[in-house]
Amino acid sequence: MGRTIRSSSLRTASPGEVSAAVGRSRRDFLRTATGIAAGSLFSFAPRVVSSASTLRQPKVVVVTFGGGARDEETFAPEGQENIPNLVHTLIPQSTFYAQVINKGILGHYVATASLATGVYETFNNFAAVSPHNPTVFEYFRKDLHRRADDAWVVAPSNGFNRIGESDHRSYGTGLGAGVILPKRLLASSMSGSAAGYDHLLRDSYEAPFYTPELAGNEIEMQKLKELLKLSVDDFSSHARSLASPDELSVYIARRLMREAAPSLLWITLHDIDIAHSGTYSMYIEGIRRSDRLCAEIWQAIQSDPEYADRTTMFILPDFGRDSDTDPGGNGFQHHRTGDPLSRTTWMMALGPNIRKGVVIDRPVESIDLVPTLGSLLGFDPRFAQGKALLEIV
Ligand SMILES: [Zn+2]
Numbered sequence: 001m002g003r004t005i006r007s008s009s010l011r012t013a014s015p016g017e018v019s020a021a022v023g024r025s026r027r028d029f030l031r032t033a034t035g036i037a038a039g040s041l042f043s044f045a046p047r048v049v050s051s052a053s054t055l056r057q058p059k060v061v062v063v064t065f066g067g068g069a070r071d072e073e074t075f076a077p078e079g080q081e082n083i084p085n086l087v088h089t090l091i092p093q094s095t096f097y098a099q100v101i102n103k104g105i106l107g108h109y110v111a112t113a114s115l116a117t118g119v120y121e122t123f124n125n126f127a128a129v130s131p132h133n134p135t136v137f138e139y140f141r142k143d144l145h146r147r148a149d150d151a152w153v154v155a156p157s158n159g160f161n162r163i164g165e166s167d168h169r170s171y172g173t174g175l176g177a178g179v180i181l182p183k184r185l186l187a188s189s190m191s192g193s194a195a196g197y198d199h200l201l202r203d204s205y206e207a208p209f210y211t212p213e214l215a216g217n218e219i220e221m222q223k224l225k226e227l228l229k230l231s232v233d234d235f236s237s238h239a240r241s242l243a244s245p246d247e248l249s250v251y252i253a254r255r256l257m258r259e260a261a262p263s264l265l266w267i268t269l270h271d272i273d274i275a276h277s278g279t280y281s282m283y284i285e286g287i288r289r290s291d292r293l294c295a296e297i298w299q300a301i302q303s304d305p306e307y308a309d310r311t312t313m314f315i316l317p318d319f320g321r322d323s324d325t326d327p328g329g330n331g332f333q334h335h336r337t338g339d340p341l342s343r344t345t346w347m348m349a350l351g352p353n354i355r356k357g358v359v360i361d362r363p364v365e366s367i368d369l370v371p372t373l374g375s376l377l378g379f380d381p382r383f384a385q386g387k388a389l390l391e392i393v
Contacts (some may be wrong), residue, residue, distance in 0.1 A: 004071070022071060022344045026098040027359050029075045030091060055071040056223050056310045059263045060373055063297060064115065064315040066246070066290040067108055067205075067273030068335055068342070069318070072324075073287055075346070082287045085295035086348075090315070094348035095358045097390050102319040102343050102366040106335045108206070109159050111318040111366070112268055116163060118370030118384025130167040133383050136370045137164055137177035140264050143379035149227070151177035152262045154253045156245055156270030157204045159186060168383070180224065182252045186239055189223040189232045200239060200248050205276040228255045243289070246271040250293050254300050264377070269293060275321065278333050298350065312351030312376060315371065320345050349392050 044300040073079040081086050096120050104114045107125025115123045117133040137151040153164050158181055165176025183201050190197060225235075243249050246269045253267045275283035294315050320342045322329030329337040347369070367386030374381040377393035 003005055022099060024098075024325065025362070026071065026075045027361055029077060029309070030087070030096065030098075030359055032077070035068055041127065042306060047295060057263060058377060059261075059307055059311040060265070060306075060377060061297065061301060061310070061311055061313045062115075062266045062369070062373075063294055063313065063315045064112055064268045065294070065315055066269040066271055066286060068274075068317050068319050068321045068345070069272050069283075069287050069290075070139065070321050070341060073284060073332070076342060077343075080143060081382075082284055083291040085291045086315075088294055090298060090350060091348060093356050094350045095355050095360065097274060097347045097364055097389070099131060099361065099363040100316060100345045100347045100366055100368075101363055102243065102345065103379045104366070106319050106338060108157070108204075108270070108273065108318055108343060109163070112160065113163055115316070115366055115369055116266065117388045118367045118381055120367060120385075125321075128162065130162040130165060130172070132167060134168045134171040134381075135164065136373055136381065137264060137266075138171035138175045139370075139379045140377060141177075142171060142175050144377070148174075148261065148263050150262050151264040151266070152256055152260070153177050153179045153266045154249050154256065155179055155181055155268050156183075157181075159204055160268065161323075162208060166268045174367060177264070180252055180256070181244060182248045182290055185221065185224060185230075185252065186235070186248065189225070189230070189235050197239060200242060200245055202245065205270075205273045213250070227260060228252065244271050244286075246286075246289060246293055253297070257300060257304060257307065264307075264373075267297065275332050278330075280332065283332055309352050312349060314347060314349050316347035316366070316369070317345045318366075319343060326362045346372070354392055358391070364389060 014092050035260065055168040071079065074083050078083055102111060104111060104120030105122065105125060108339065110121050110123055113131040116135045117131050118136070119130050119133040121133065123129050140146060140151055155161070155163060161179055165178040167171055183203065222386060239248065239250065242251060246345045249267060249269065253254060253265065256262065259343060262282055270290055272283060272286035274286050319335060321332050321335045322337045323339055323341040324331040326337045326339045329339065335342045365386055366386065368389050369386065370381045370384045372390040372393055374384070375388040
C-alpha cells in the first residue's frame, strides 16, 4: 500500500524530513497506481537510442503544469482520479523525479522565469521586467545559431510577455524566443468586441489589478496570425468551443507546431491557479484539464512527423501550494507560506532516449532543468546554477 502523509505528522518534521516523506510517498503511490514493479523502480533500464532520433536534430517541448497542485489532489491515492492520463499513460513512459525542490520566490512569473534561466531570479513577480540571467532560448539560439522562429513560448498571462529574452548584456535583445500571449491574440482578433470570450480572456488569478504594458503592436499581431495561418473567422469560431485559457494556449501551441515546428517550445499552463478564488471544485477541474491537455500535447508530438521520435517532453509544475496545516496559509488556495509542501514538486521527462518507468527519489531542483536541456540539445548554459540531471542526459 502507498503511504499516506498524515498532515498531523508534518508539524514536527523538519523541512528536509517532509521533503523526503513526500518523495517516498510519491514513489509508493506511483508503484501502486502504475503497476511499475518495485524492482524496476531504481534499476536503470537500458537506454534505447532510436535510429530516427540520431539522424535528426532533437526537439524539446517543456510544459509547466498549471500554477501548482498539491499531492493530496494529484499523486496521493485519493487524488489520482484527477490525473488519470499522467498516472496511467505518461508516467509509465517517463523518467519521473519525485522530489523537485524550488528554493526561489513562489510567484508564477518569477518562478517560471527561474525555470527558464536555471537561476533563482529575484525580481518583483508583478513587475514588467525581463529575466536578468540568459534564458534557455538565448543559449539555444546563440550557441546553435538557430533562427528566431525555432524557439517559442506560449504563455497564459499577459504578465509573461518578457519571459522570452533576458536583459543580460551578453545575450538579450534579438536572441530570445518569441512569446505568444494567446489572450492578447484573441482579444486582437475580436477587435474590441470580446463579448462571449470572457472565460478565455481572464488574466492573472493572483493580481487582478495588474495590467502590464505590452510592447507588441498590431503589426506584430498580424505577423503572428499569418505565421499561425489564423483567419479571424476561424479563430473566433474555434475559440467559442474552448473551455478555458489553457485550452486556448494548447490550441495555439498545436497550430505553432504544425505551421512552424519550432525545436524548442515552452508551454505554460495556468488554469489550476484559479484556486486563488477559493473555489475547490474549480481548482480540481483545472488539475483534470491540465492532465488531459498534457496527454493531448504528447499525442500531438507523437502524431506529427516533424516531432515524432525526436522530441523530449518535460512536464513540471512551477511550485506547489500550501498545506492545510500551516497556520500562515489557507490550504490549497494560495502558495504564500513557503512551507516544504509548496516548494516540493515533481517532474517527468518522456522521449525517444529517456528511460521508461523509472522513478528517481533523490531531491533535485527546479533550476536543474536548463542545464539538462543544455546537455540534451548541445548548448552551454554558462550562467545557470543548476546541474544537469544525469539520469536523463
Ligand atoms: Zn498562484
